[in-house]
Amino acid sequence: MLTLDPLQDVLKPDGYPLIEAEAKLLFLKGGHYCFQYRQGEKETYKFLSPETVRAAFQHERIDTGWIPDGVKRMGICRQGQWYVQFKPPAKRTFTFTNIDSSGEPISLTIPMMGIVFILCGDTCYIWATKQKTFTVNAPIYHVPLPNIYGDGRICMGVENNLSSYAEGIERLAKAWEMFMTAPFNNHLVESVQFNV
Known part of the structure; x- marks a missing residue:
């Protein structure tokens, strides 16, 4: 839910507070990402690059194996x-x-x-x-x-x-x-x- 205050929209992009969750990742228009997390009693928002999001989800080592001819x-x-x-x-x-x-x-x-x-x-x-x-x-x-x-x-x-x-x-x-x-x-x- 977006408000009429543009600054508020940037600071709280979805308008929903964290209730039971410790954090959430928001997928915004234009391929942008926003990480919402709890820091003490305060909710914090941090905009992330696609590279940062990809790195956060890549815990496994990737090995293609031997690449076939062609x-x-x-x-x-x-x-x-x-x-x-x-x-x-x-x-x-x-x-x-x-x-x-x-x-x-x-x-x-x-x-x-x-x-x-x-x-x-x-x-x-x-x-x-x-x-x-x-x-x-x-x-x-x-x-x-x-x-x-x-x-x-x-x-x-x-x-x-x-x-x-x-x-x-x-x-x-x-x-x-x-x-x-x-x-x-x-x-x-x-x-x-x-x-x-």
């Missing part, structure tokens, strides 16, 4: 950890199901262009590039495979769920393994023909 960037966002990995052009083996009337799985080894693979939280994205090495501003294209949405998001199926795997860079390797070993089907295929 990882070009990583960070943390609202969905969790994210990674960008480049896979150079290579022959890759894919298994396809339900692409003909027999329904039998078919494995094909095909030459693939360079791949930009992104893991963001539990969601994977994939794009193709003509580049043989990673270039930040290179154009990206839709990967010519089924099970990939128009925005590059991969439909991993119900049995491939990343949420049961620990956080960390090993999750990226698991996501790639799931993508490469999951059978591709005719989901998300619109007017695409496979000639086998």
